[in-house]
Amino acid sequence: MASTETKAQSAAAQTTAQDGETIDGPAAGAATRATAAGDTTHDLAGLEAGLDALESTVVARQPWLRTIASKTFPPLIAIALVLGLWQLAYHFQLKPHYLLPSLFDVARSVQEKWLQGTLLGYVWTSISRGALGFLASVAIGTVLGLVVARVKVVRAALGPILSGLQSLPSVAWVPAAIIWFGLSDATIYAVVLLGAVPSIANGLVAGVDQISPLYLRAGRTIGATGLAGVRHVLLPAALPGYIAGLKQGWAFSWRSLMAAELIVNAPDLGTGLGQMLEQGRETGDMSWVLSAILLILIVGIGIELLIFAPIERRVLRSRGLLVKS
Numbered sequence: 001m002a003s004t005e006t007k008a009q010s011a012a013a014q015t016t017a018q019d020g021e022t023i024d025g026p027a028a029g030a031a032t033r034a035t036a037a038g039d040t041t042h043d044l045a046g047l048e049a050g051l052d053a054l055e056s057t058v059v060a061r062q063p064w065l066r067t068i069a070s071k072t073f074p075p076l077i078a079i080a081l082v083l084g085l086w087q088l089a090y091h092f093q094l095k096p097h098y099l100l101p102s103l104f105d106v107a108r109s110v111q112e113k114w115l116q117g118t119l120l121g122y123v124w125t126s127i128s129r130g131a132l133g134f135l136a137s138v139a140i141g142t143v144l145g146l147v148v149a150r151v152k153v154v155r156a157a158l159g160p161i162l163s164g165l166q167s168l169p170s171v172a173w174v175p176a177a178i179i180w181f182g183l184s185d186a187t188i189y190a191v192v193l194l195g196a197v198p199s200i201a202n203g204l205v206a207g208v209d210q211i212s213p214l215y216l217r218a219g220r221t222i223g224a225t226g227l228a229g230v231r232h233v234l235l236p237a238a239l240p241g242y243i244a245g246l247k248q249g250w251a252f253s254w255r256s257l258m259a260a261e262l263i264v265n266a267p268d269l270g271t272g273l274g275q276m277l278e279q280g281r282e283t284g285d286m287s288w289v290l291s292a293i294l295l296i297l298i299v300g301i302g303i304e305l306l307i308f309a310p311i312e313r314r315v316l317r318s319r320g321l322l323v324k325s
Contacts, residue, residue: 101287106294109287118271123299126257126272129185133192134253140193141200141249142242146230148201149208159205162198170195170256174263183266188257195256196249203245207238239315247308254300273299 083103089095090102113119148155148162173194177187211234219225219233235242261274269275273296280288 099286101290105287106290109285109291110295113291119295122271122273122276123295125270126261126274126296127299127303129188129261129272130192130250130254130257133189133257134196134250136189137193137196137200137249137253138246141197141245142204144197145201145204145245146208146234149205150234155205162202162205165194166198166202166252169259170252171259171263173256174260177260178264183264183269185269187264188260188269191260192253192256196253199252200245200249203248204238204242207241207245208234210241211237240312240319243308243312243315247304247312250304250308251300254303258296 086103090097090100094100110119113122144158144162148158170191173191174187177190177194181187181190215233215237257272258274258277261272262278265275265278271279273292277289277292277296280286280292
């Protein structure tokens with residue numbers, strides 16, 4: 001009798017479950033857990049899709065004319081404002097004309113040097129010196145930065161010294177370099193190295209400090225140790241900071257070169273932009289002096305914009321640190 005009632009109750013329960021009505025007992029708990037798990041999976045999938053949507057950026061490609069206009073118009077407007085203020089100062093004689101020549105006087109001085117055939121020689125002498133000194137600084141600064149970043153004893157000993165050398169004005173090295181090497185190219189290159197190497201080394205140290213330890217452990221796991229680890233793991237991971245150090249190193253090397261050329265002046269050395277600036281001072285020709293200053297400014301900014309800025313944008317964009325807008 002009891003077994004008959006039990007079978008009847010089971011049949012009733014099965015019928016109720018099939019009809020979609022309420023389920024009691026262990027079956028109800030299992031169904032509830034299954035439903036909750038399905039809801040959780042659905043929520044996680046939705047959250048993951050939302051995060052992916054945040055990370056993915058749809059970039060609408062702009063016409064090249066609009067891109068060029070957005071890149072060139074702001075600096076051109078700024079330059080035009082500066083030149084306009086310069087002409088106003090000349091017009092109202094804030095300084096006598098022989099102390100503050102007009103823009104046209106400076107342009108005439110540049111034209112004279114161009115017609116004499118000496119202008120390109122001045123520019124090329126400084127650029128070749130700056131490039132050679134900068135390449136030597138990169139080689140020395142990279143090795144020094146890696147050693148300081150990875151060896152704790154060396155970092156404790158040389159880290160503060162590098163920071164102090166970076167803050168030291170480059171012109172302070174010129175008298176010592178003249179005593180060491182005399183009036184020679186070695187003096188100029190020594191000043192450039194002492195000005196640029198600390199910046200490059202400190203930039204690389206900062207880039208290495210920002211590397212996630214997970215990358216280094218992964219590199220050791222796959223056997224990338226020693227020079228292989230430096231080449232394939234350390235330098236690529238530290239590349240954004242390293243590029244920033246290279247940019248700053250170029251700025252310091254160019255400044256150091258101009259400081260050295262201003263003071264180290266000899267017939268056998270050739271004439272760079274710094275020597276050109278000093279010759280203008282000796283003759284009291286302010287148009288000559290301002291034209292040399294403008295050429296120094298144009299060359300320094302031009303190399304930074306044409307070489308270092310595109311490399312930095314490409315590296316940052318490849319790392320997802322810079323998004324086109």
